[in-house]
Amino acid sequence: MEHLRGKKIILGVSGSIAAYKSALIVRGLVKAGAEVRVLMTRAATDFISPLTLSTLSKHAVVSSVHDEASWNNHVELGLWADAMLVAPATATTLSKMAHGLCDSALVAVYLSARCPVFFAPAMDVDMWLHPATVANVKRLQSFGNHLIDVAEGELASGLVGAGRLAEPEDILLQLNTFFAQGAGAQDAGTKPVAIPHDLSGKHLLITAGPTLEDLDPVRFLGNRSTGRMGIALAEAAAARGATVDLLLGPTHLSTQREGINLISVRSAREMHDRAVELWPRAQAGILAAAVADYRPATVSEQKIKKGEGPLRINLVRNPDIAATLGASKQPHQTLVGFALETENEVDNARTKLRKKNFDFIVLNSPNEAGAAFGHATNRIQVVDHNKVTPYELKSKDLVAHDILQELVLRLSPTT
Incomplete structure (x- = not known):
């Protein structure tokens, strides 16, 4: 993951049971040498503690454009980053991003970001396949944003199908691949190499x-x-x-x-x-x-002692x-x-x-x-x-x- 070293990454976390994986994403980014700032929706704080993510990222977590302590400049943060990653991205957050409904720090920074934006959805299979979600994903992609596709498997509802958040390792690999291609902070329209599942079952x-x-x-x-x-x-x-x-x-x-x-x-x-x-x-x-x-x-059972002549x-x-x-x-x-x-x-x-x-x-x-x-x-x-x-x-x-x-x-x- 050497291409993540020195990169400035914004991680946006929305309210999904998969939010616990955001800790693994932050840890992986920091381990790779990236600098990370975390944004959370209010709903996300019900699933994982801001303290956990602030401890891992070594920076305060932002959950509101304005809180009792300070005013958070979403424009400045959007200009700071080399990439923004929203993971997990719920159906609600996808809809707000797609339509510019700015009621959270996450969406405010997204709308201000000039860097490439990646989004990794997580939701139930029926929500993922609903025409409204499909349309929102296509709309976000049409803006030049990069989809990190969902995985298939057992979901929180007990159903089995598409909708699982991609594994943290796969998310980091796609970011690393993007930067390895030489994509810079202004290359928002550059597509990363998609990772095919052409070895499934092998x-x-x-x-x-x-x-x-x-x-x-x-x-x-x-x-x-x-x-x-x-x-x-x-x-x-x-x-x-x-x-x-x-x-x-x-x-x-x-x-x-x-x-x-x-x-x-x-x-x-x-x-x-x-x-x-x-x-x-x-x-x-x-x-x-x-x-x-x-x-x-x-193989000698004891350490071979140095002799006067050559060792053969x-x-x-x-x-x-x-x-x-x-x-x-x-x-x-x-x-x-x-x-x-x-x-x-x-x-x-x-x-x-x-x-x-x-x-x-x-x-x-x-x-x-x-x-x-x-x-x-x-x-x-x-x-x-x-x-x-x-x-x-x-x-x-x-x-x-x-x-x-x-x-x-x-x-x-x-x-």
């Missing part, structure tokens, strides 16, 4: 991060992978509707996103065994981990996860590999493509500025048997969606 296996191979109780062989690319893939796949098994090697990064089954592993053999166990239930696998090809033949370590081959999964791949399964090459990049990637039975390979190079290990960005080429598709340098969040788009094009229609 089960993905993704490997990420390094593997560590122990030499003695305190030393190991490893590499510089952070797992950022694989985690971005897992989060993007979950946002697109997939269920993900994420095998993650030792790293300071993690994810708690709903839809991701996070499984921590340490060594190449452990990652191999878990991948073999999970592969049969997956429709697709993306092998983004930087797996050690070799491990020490023996006998290494043996680790099991090849890609080759194992590729050999057992079924017609309904799609397998994606990664290749980090420093010379003859495309030729070496194509050789690996054939040997491992991949459907395509994501090729990147440590020679590229801002790419590969340790960076929040990456520049990739997608290599298959017929062509090479290059992509521009992007954040790994956006690269993840590029890779998933390539995957969706190749998924078996029967899965």
Whole structure:
């Protein structure tokens, strides 16, 4: 979420049972480095305490243009922000925004805002599908505002259907994607990339991060992978509707996103065994981990002492996860590999493509500025048997969606 760093975000909260999720949104924005101001309708304060949101945002919550303490300048606040987000947006608030009915601080700031405005509705399915609501949403979009679409599931009424507030992680991802495209505070007409649910019902296996191979109780062989690319893939796949098994090697990064089954592993053999166990239930696998090809033949039970001469370590081959999964791949399964090459990049990637039975390979190079290990960005080429598709340098969040788009094009229609 690096593109949210330094951004000034107004969060408008209206009176819905989903208002409790606004705390998660504020926390996520602040964690990403954004500065947040919170507006609440009077009804919203019945569902979540202003004290909670002021504590999380580190700023006083505004619930009225005028209160006993001060006059709140809605024009100044509207000019201050890089983006305004209304989440949850109830049917009432949507109607007031659509028709300029200015009876709250939230609508007053909305009408004064010169920044892009995003709205994430939350309501019962019948209210969401009512022609009045449909018309209000279309009217708001016609003004250049950005809809963050509702999710489907069990609603507060007990009914099941469309109307749930989008998950906080998905909301933050859409904001991050918007700013990653270079949209500025004045680009109110610029549309963010919509996140399709084209992986709904699909089960993905993704490997990420390094593997560590122990030499003695305190030393190991490893590499510089952070797992950022694989985690971005897992989060993007979950946002697109997939269920993900994420095998993650030792790293300071993690994810708690709903839809991701996070499984921590340490060594190449452990990652191999878990991948073999999970592969049969997956429709697709993306092998983004930087797996050690070799491990020490023996692991000392005690710390190895420094000697006078050189230290020689006998290494043996680790099991090849890609080759194992590729050999057992079924017609309904799609397998994606990664290749980090420093010379003859495309030729070496194509050789690996054939040997491992991949459907395509994501090729990147440590020679590229801002790419590969340790960076929040990456520049990739997608290599298959017929062509090479290059992509521009992007954040790994956006690269993840590029890779998933390539995957969706190749998924078996029967899965």
